Amino acid sequence: MNIDYGEKIPNNVDLSGDKTLQRALEHWQPGFLDWWSEMGPEGSQGFDVYLRTAVSVHPSGWTHYDHVRMPEYRWGIFLNPAQADRTIGFGDHKGEPVWQDVPGEYRANLRRIIVTQGDTEPASVEQQRHLGLTCPSQYDLRNLFQVNVEEGRHLWAMVYLLHRHFGRDGREEAEALLQRRSGDADNARILGAFNEKTPDWLSFFMFTYFTDRDGKYQLCALTESAFDPLARTTRFMLMEEAHHMYVGESGVARIIQRTCEVMQEHKTDDPAALRRLGVVDLPTLQRYINFHYSVTLDLFGADVSSNAATFYSTGLKGRFEEGRIQDDHLLKEQTYPVLQVVQGKLITAQAPALNALNEKLRDDYIKDSLAGVMRWNKVIRRSGLEFRLSLPHKGFNRQIGALAGVKIFPNGQVVSAAQWNAQERDWLPTPEDRAHVQSLMGRVVEPGKFANWIAPPDKGINKQSVDFQYVRFN
Ligand SMILES: [Fe+2]
Numbered sequence: 001m002n003i004d005y006g007e008k009i010p011n012n013v014d015l016s017g018d019k020t021l022q023r024a025l026e027h028w029q030p031g032f033l034d035w036w037s038e039m040g041p042e043g044s045q046g047f048d049v050y051l052r053t054a055v056s057v058h059p060s061g062w063t064h065y066d067h068v069r070m071p072e073y074r075w076g077i078f079l080n081p082a083q084a085d086r087t088i089g090f091g092d093h094k095g096e097p098v099w100q101d102v103p104g105e106y107r108a109n110l111r112r113i114i115v116t117q118g119d120t121e122p123a124s125v126e127q128q129r130h131l132g133l134t135c136p137s138q139y140d141l142r143n144l145f146q147v148n149v150e151e152g153r154h155l156w157a158m159v160y161l162l163h164r165h166f167g168r169d170g171r172e173e174a175e176a177l178l179q180r181r182s183g184d185a186d187n188a189r190i191l192g193a194f195n196e197k198t199p200d201w202l203s204f205f206m207f208t209y210f211t212d213r214d215g216k217y218q219l220c221a222l223t224e225s226a227f228d229p230l231a232r233t234t235r236f237m238l239m240e241e242a243h244h245m246y247v248g249e250s251g252v253a254r255i256i257q258r259t260c261e262v263m264q265e266h267k268t269d270d271p272a273a274l275r276r277l278g279v280v281d282l283p284t285l286q287r288y289i290n291f292h293y294s295v296t297l298d299l300f301g302a303d304v305s306s307n308a309a310t311f312y313s314t315g316l317k318g319r320f321e322e323g324r325i326q327d328d329h330l331l332k333e334q335t336y337p338v339l340q341v342v343q344g345k346l347i348t349a350q351a352p353a354l355n356a357l358n359e360k361l362r363d364d365y366i367k368d369s370l371a372g373v374m375r376w377n378k379v380i381r382r383s384g385l386e387f388r389l390s391l392p393h394k395g396f397n398r399q400i401g402a403l404a405g406v407k408i409f410p411n412g413q414v415v416s417a418a419q420w421n422a423q424e425r426d427w428l429p430t431p432e433d434r435a436h437v438q439s440l441m442g443r444v445v446e447p448g449k450f451a452n453w454i455a456p457p458d459k460g461i462n463k464q465s466v467d468f469q470y471v472r473f474n
């Protein structure tokens, strides 16, 4: 179970036992490192960063913290241990042993699932590559880099599966993962949210709270997969994902904390005044929530989807916590509620449960997202202020599925295009909002110092103090 760091590619999959595969991945490795130096965190090449590195996939001791020179981070291939006698938990193959190899008839769909997941990993690194230049503290800079190196490792996780199980087309897909670029008009990343910009730290924290959480739900669904190598590798990725969401939730909470302090100190809730005082006013923060949440909801795909049904029935992708759900795990007879707009009104219709699995996963995600917003509101309540943050209606600002193109206010009211246009500025970040947030961004790197617009965290990383030297700039 321990990871061999003596190898060129650290791994716990006995890579040296398969020389052809090892050579193929060692051939891909320089391309990955070139991609990292071209598209990875800007200006970080000489930094020693206090990073955690997996040394074992055993839950009790998989993390090891030390200062690591950034480009020398040891990206590798780590699968959770195989579970003996694991059987398929859902779909037409329910009860049969899980697969160690890809069944020919599911090859194309599995490859598509793995490539789509794999594509998001380098995309987020590309989206975040300039943020280090405007970090609000060393602590935050370290967290950014931790997220970035782990997303790089998640790419390795998917590329291993492609090389190991998909032959020549797998190798071609692995190359293409290094070629696409977030936001590139000619060769964009596959999914919409991963082509948006992450231009400032408020966007970064929103992204890691909302969009990394989409990652959690997609990975959870894949941990149920009948294709055991996919299940095992996504299980390990989830352990890393938890920290990314923590960075997002605590980052937003610290911004709220700081804004509330300034509101109290100056006895004002006037956004213009708060902007002059150098913090993010809460209505702007709400608009950022609305944007990142709605863009992320689209990542779950169409509400009614025959692909989703196929992926489930064939055992490729399960539901969130499939094993805990009390039903037949076949879903041939059941229905599931989905939203539709009929004659200008939102109604709940029943779709075949198999076809509504994207919607089901989206609903699980929504519950989880809401819990964090409630915790953010606690920060505001503790400051004695009335303002409350919320999640907009599920149909707000959607571009994919039955609600795409329908204009729906955050409160769920279906409106005309004219009504929408008249109020869009209240619901989504305006150019002025973005310019204000951008104007706050500056580089703070003295240990223990924080930018004016964000409160320090309660505690440091790995029991280190908040003013610990997380990054040595050399
Ligand atoms: Fe990831």
Ligand SMILES: [Fe+2]
Pocket (backbone or CB within 6 Å): 151, 212, 215, 241, 244
């Ligand atoms: Fe992540």
